[in-house]
Amino acid sequence: MIFLPLPFVVALLLLILLVVMLRGDEPAKRNWAFLALVALCALQSVVVGLRWGYDVTALRFALPVLASGVPPLVLASFHSLIGCEERNVPGAAWVHATPTIGALMLVLLAPRYIDFALIVEYVGYALALLNLARPGTDALGEARFEGAVAAHRALVIAAFSLCLSALFDLAIILDFEWTKGANIGLIVSNANMLGLLFIGLTAMVADRARALPAVNAILDEEPTPEPQDREILDRIDHLLVSEKLARDENLTLSRLARRAGLPARQISTAVNRLAGKNVSQYINDFRIAEACRLLRETDMSVTSAMFESGFQTKSNFNREFRRVTALSPASWRQQSRAEKIAGSQ
Template sequence: MIFIPLPFVVAFLLLLLLGAVLRSKENSTGNWAFLTLIGVCALQSVVVGLRWGYHVEELRYLLPVVASCLPPLVLASFRSLIHSDDAVVSRTRWLHALPPFGIVVLVLLAPVLIDAALIAMFVGYALAVLDLGRSGPDALDEARFDSAVAAHRALVIAAAALCLSALFDLAVLLDFEWSKGANVALMVSNANLLGLFFIGLMAIVASRARARPVAVQGAPSNPFETPQDREVFDHINRLLADQKLSRDENLTLSRLARRAGVPARQISGAVNRLAGKNVSQYINDFRIAEACRLLRETDMSVTAAMFESGFQTKSNFNREFRRVTSLSPASWRERNRPLRFT
């Protein structure tokens, strides 16, 4: 029987998921970091399978270099869901090439330090990723509102997966100290792949939260030089109610801020303090209210009502619908449709 190492199975699954993302209408050129991250996860799985499944010893030099590419890509991926100054990003992007370069230097000059360096790198980047989302889903202001919560959860899980990988690297280091590496093959070729798979899976979840690019229009002048929470809140409500802005499936906090002429942080603060929830939940409340109206007053299907109200995926729609109404869309319609007499 042909032996197929588990890493090859993981790589195959990741490549299937990558293909699904590439074929999806939700894919855009802005997803390059997520797509690269998934590809690197698949590559590392293949390298692990060849190194520990078929004992291709030469790959022991390549494996730590590929592994060192993952943390910077995780950070870059989730940072792409946050609006930033492109000039600043372009000036600092090259810094994230230093970790792989540093590992190459250690491979050549001090291999004994590689494991410790990878552990520090994975934990450090995990903390940096968590710092990106420290203010909750509103921090991901380039994520669509219907997917911001899922993207934030993916961020947290991806950071945990980086820590998990660091934990397994530590276990490998200790195994070499205590039992001369007797259990390394099992840990690296099987257990460590759990972290890889989670990173790839979370990259796919978060990549789908990114809004499709639209033509950038000139931002209106900011009418609120020193806005108060109530003024900002009322202005946002007028945009959502009068201009039906909540139905825009690609609406993000960053785009809402441009339309309102108000900094995203002020919008987030006003909604947090006056509505007691994050902006994505607040926008989705408008969408669920519209979906409920459609389900109650029309014969539109649940799926059609989902798209019409601004949602793009059934999972996000059902989750938010239950959060607001405590019922599924079908159950809510059954209970709230007016009686019709013939």
């Protein structure tokens, strides 16, 4: 009977996930950081399977180097979903290459410290991800408003996945201290299965939230004078209603900022102050209002009203509809028509 190590199964699942992501996206829409992350996780799973499933000891030096590349790619992947003005940090790519270079040096010169270094790296990047998630969905300026909530959750899950991997690294160190590495294969296999699979799945969820790139979009690099919050919202409302920007399913905070000629941070702050909600909820309020109009004034199906108002997934549409109206779309239409009949009598 052929023995198939569990990490190989994880690698197969990740490769299937990678193919789905590649086939589901147009070339212009592909987020190469997310794709590279899933590919690296799959490669790491294969190496883990060969090392601990078939005892290919020559690969023991490759594992920590590959593992050190995961956290920077996770952070880079989610950085691609934040606003452009937030992510243009000179030399950032070189900074995030440091862990892999450092891991390679430790493997060659001081291998006994590599596990400690990986724990520090994984926890450090987990904290960086949580800091990125701290402002809420408005931090993900390049994520479609419809997918911002899911992307934000994926960001938090990715951070905890890195912490989980760090805990497994700590377990490896303790296992060497207490049992001379008797359980190392089991620990590594489980760590690989849980950590990498979680990271791969969160990458897919977050990748789906990324909008199509805007055509000929030009960022205003000049600092914009800070207007009053009411003026900002009036300008945003005009774009959403008069120019029907709310119906754009690929609308993001960054695109909205470009159309309004305002920094994304000012828009987010103004919405938070005056409306008491995040930008995603504010935009969805306009979409739900349009959906209600269509359900009330036309015989359009609920699904058609969903698409016409700017939503792309039924789950998000139903959730936001209930948030705004406390009813399902079908129940709201039925109640609205009953009120209309009662009012005409």
